[in-house]
Amino acid sequence: MLAVTADARVAVRTRALTKVFRGFRAVDAVDLEVREGSVHALVGPNGAGKTTLFNLLTGFLTPTSGTILVFDEDVTGQPPERVARRGVARSFQITSLFETLTSREHVELALQGLTSQGFRFWRSEKLLGRDRARVEDLLEQVGLLRLADKPVGLLAYGQKRALELSLVLALEPRLMLLDEPTAGMGIEDVDRTIELIRRIAAGRTVVLVDHNMRVVGSLADRVTVLQQGRILAEGPYDEVRNDERVITAYLGEADHA
């Protein structure tokens, strides 16, 4: 995390961003500002519109109206691959790994996907050596180097989620969007993942959705609370969590659980 100053550059800015599904406003006139170098959390009760907002920011959904600027460039309506070229990478809520491939093979595939040629059959030894070092560096960063050659199906759940983070990192993103990176984890894995995200967030901007308030409180410089598609509150974690409206929104969710 970098120190965030008032004049920090803006990584993401949305204006009146709206997504309507058959008359239902899942994201409703959202003005979001994510400062460059910050970790910015999106929280809110189930169905608040967090994932829809993620999908809009990354081009997986087209907004009904409003605009999205990423690093000062208007990416509104652009497809995911164009948004990705602006240095944006995301993780998904659901794990999407191949059980029979190893971690090493996953990272190799992610790196190959980065080159314009896609898969390359003829490669110099020097290039192969450099790629191997990069693969191992990525696996080391997420603590999986010693398990590099194990089929993913044999890894523990927390290790699979760490591998997914390495696949996001392989894209060398300036902006990383992490959708519930600790979902389904036990306390130890959550703590490890907090440390991991802290490390990989250095020098980048991170937008994070997580229901675990310990994760949000440990990592986020700023928090935006969504409710019914709208921004309910925004600010540093300690301010937001004591906000009466936020407490009421969460209590309301507990009532309906």
Ligand SMILES: Nc1ncnc2c1ncn2[C@@H]1O[C@H](COP(=O)(O)OP(=O)(O)OP(=O)(O)O)[C@@H](O)[C@H]1O
């Ligand atoms: N493709 C879709 N078609 C119709 N409605 C949708 C679609 N995607 C999401 N919604 C609705 O939009 C609302 C917001 O959903 P979204 O998944 O963005 O919420 P969320 O805040 O991410 O929730 P959760 O915390 O449960 O993941 C929900 O009411 C959902 O049912």
